[in-house]
Amino acid sequence: MRHPGELTRNSPAARVNHWITAICFVLLTLSGLSMFHPLLFWLSGLFGGGQWTRAIHPWIGVVLALSYLGLIIQFWRDNFWGRDDFAWLGAISKVIANREDGVPEVGRFNAGQKFVFWAMALLVPVLLPSGLTIWDFYFGSATSIETQRVAALIHFLAATAAIIVWIIHVYAALWVKGSMRGMTEGYVTPGWAWRHHRKWLRALVATGSQGPRPRR
Numbered sequence: 001m002r003h004p005g006e007l008t009r010n011s012p013a014a015r016v017n018h019w020i021t022a023i024c025f026v027l028l029t030l031s032g033l034s035m036f037h038p039l040l041f042w043l044s045g046l047f048g049g050g051q052w053t054r055a056i057h058p059w060i061g062v063v064l065a066l067s068y069l070g071l072i073i074q075f076w077r078d079n080f081w082g083r084d085d086f087a088w089l090g091a092i093s094k095v096i097a098n099r100e101d102g103v104p105e106v107g108r109f110n111a112g113q114k115f116v117f118w119a120m121a122l123l124v125p126v127l128l129p130s131g132l133t134i135w136d137f138y139f140g141s142a143t144s145i146e147t148q149r150v151a152a153l154i155h156f157l158a159a160t161a162a163i164i165v166w167i168i169h170v171y172a173a174l175w176v177k178g179s180m181r182g183m184t185e186g187y188v189t190p191g192w193a194w195r196h197h198r199k200w201l202r203a204l205v206a207t208g209s210q211g212p213r214p215r216r
Contacts, residue, residue, distance in 0.1 A: 007193055007204060009182035017070045018183055024064035029163055031057040036156070058135045065128045072121055078108045079118065084199070085111035098175070105198040116169045123162045130155040 010018070031053045034043035044053040087104035088095070088111045094103050095112075109117070133143055133151035143151070173179045178192040193201040 006187040006189055007201070008186060009188045010186050012186065014071075014074055015183055015186055017067060017074065021064060021067040021071060024060050024067060025162075025166060027060050028057065028064060029159075029166075031060070032159055055137075058131055061128065061131050065124055068120060068124045071117075075109075075117065079114045081111075081114060085114060100195055105202075106196075106200070107203070108197060108200040110197070112168075112172060116165055119165045120162065123158050123165070126158040127155060127162065130158065 030043050031047055033040045034047075034050075034053055035041075035057070041050065044050045047053040047056060084104055084106055088106050091103045092112075094100060095110075130151045132139055134148050134155060136148075140148075173183070176196060178188060179196075182188045182192075190201065193204075
């Protein structure tokens, strides 16, 4: 339930899109790890065994790519990099310590959130074609063994980087109190916005808007 005075942080469409992407990523991580090393093969039991894991892993990857494209379409304008982001990074020690007095004001997303957004925007297009290359059932006859080996290495490196980015994203969302509510219920308090995204709040007040994106 939205309380009086609260601000719309994310629309229902954005939240559904985000959670589809998140669920797909978790499923891909678990299924991918089960195929990565024998010690992790037990994870394939979550998907019905090794054959089922190998069969559904690439399909989940396709859904993830389409879902993340939806996030890019919705949020790319708010993730442009600016001088404020460099200033925010200069005060990152205060942000990590959860002491944001004196931290430069930021818009809807801070530099850390923008890093996650663009890192995944670069990694997903690497994961998709490299994954398709080693999708043996459909494309095995179209590529050589040497090409598949190179693609497997690229896929592994990109997946490792994506998992690291995801861990940073989840840690930051849990660390900053109130952030999860913005992506589960869609609303944040004015106090939260004032503390963490003051420039975004100022834009909302200036335009009289309570939507997910201030007018420009």
